Amino acid sequence: MSKLIYSIILVVIGALVGIYLPWYAMGVAFGLVAFVLNMPLKSSFVTGFLAGFVLWVVSALWLDLQHPSTLPSRMAQVFPLKGNVFALFVLTGVLGGLFSGIWTWAGARLRQK
Numbered sequence: 001m002s003k004l005i006y007s008i009i010l011v012v013i014g015a016l017v018g019i020y021l022p023w024y025a026m027g028v029a030f031g032l033v034a035f036v037l038n039m040p041l042k043s044s045f046v047t048g049f050l051a052g053f054v055l056w057v058v059s060a061l062w063l064d065l066q067h068p069s070t071l072p073s074r075m076a077q078v079f080p081l082k083g084n085v086f087a088l089f090v091l092t093g094v095l096g097g098l099f100s101g102i103w104t105w106a107g108a109r110l111r112q113k
Helices: 003-020 025-036 041-066 071-078 085-112
Strands: none
Touching: 003 025, 003 041, 003 085, 025 041, 025 085, 041 085, 071 085
């Protein structure tokens, strides 16, 4: 399967897991999916990173649009982002992508051994 198909599967499963379980359960789900689907080790981190990045950025944007508040702009001022809310969403995506990528790589690595 291609990276795009793996990414779509990861985003869908991550969204479903994110609805019912805590945020860190998404990583375990990504690892299990990588293990079950026998993802190639070389592209597993990138695939998990992209899926996690998209999922976390879309979730942050969705929550911000559904419940407008000043909290994102205040948090962007706490970090050295000069009040840029979009940069805060990108930072959220990078952190979620790293988390998801590491778990996806771990699941693929377990399958290889």
